[in-house]
Amino acid sequence: MTFKASDRTDAALFPREDIIRQGAAVRLFPHANTSSRRPEPEQRSYWLAVASAEHVRIGRQHGFMQVNHGKRAPLKRIRPGDGIVYYSPSIKMGEKDGFQSFTAIGFVREGEPYLAEMGCGKAYRKDVDWLDAPEQPLRPLLGWLDFTQDKNWGYKLRFGLVEFGQSDFEFLEEILMSELEVVKQRRLRA
Known part of the structure; x- marks a missing residue:
């Protein structure tokens, strides 16, 4: 999930809001846009x-x-x-x-x-x-x-x-x- 820095002013969500560009997309969690799934092990034949x-x-x-x-x-x-x-x-x-x-x-x-x-x-x-x-x-x-x-x-x-x-x-x-x-x-x- 992403928010634009201008969408929220809650200090708990954006403690360093002063250095975030207005309108920039910010990830709430470091892995929000990456897959958390581990690669499947290869199938045994x-x-x-x-x-x-x-x-x-x-x-x-x-x-x-x-x-x-x-x-x-x-x-x-x-x-x-x-x-x-x-x-x-x-x-x-x-x-x-x-x-x-x-x-x-x-x-x-x-x-x-x-x-x-x-x-x-x-x-x-x-x-x-x-x-x-x-x-x-x-x-x-x-x-x-x-x-x-x-x-x-x-x-x-x-x-x-x-x-x-x-x-x-x-x-x-x-x-x-x-x-x-x-x-x-x-x-x-x-």
Whole structure:
């Protein structure tokens, strides 16, 4: 709210009225014309990455993630604090063994993607704080996850990294940190 100095002569409002130009706009409070709102914190995103269980286990052991055979571009989309879940269609890369399980869940650490040595060359990685969670088969969760409601849900996974819903992430975090049947019963009651 602003007043013109000539609008009021109340000494309590304008104790230094003698040095205020007549007709000048005066702020009653220093922040009256500025936003008092703090900037909104950045939204956290959630990601579903796809890799063989063998590769995910190595990443969990050493505290990193890697997607799309070590490409940098997909990792640049992921920000610190984002949630990451790994889905492994197989135990070893290229095999069709029907493993189909969630193999890791965690949160991305600060830092940019970095180049690391691998046995077959170099790959970009990001550091992750992995939760101590067991692997969980996908099949018992099919009706419970939003991303599996679409008939062709598996088709999206061919990209190796897809954005994932917060509710699915939180459900998987709950499942991986406790017993599946306990979580299902709790969700049914809610």
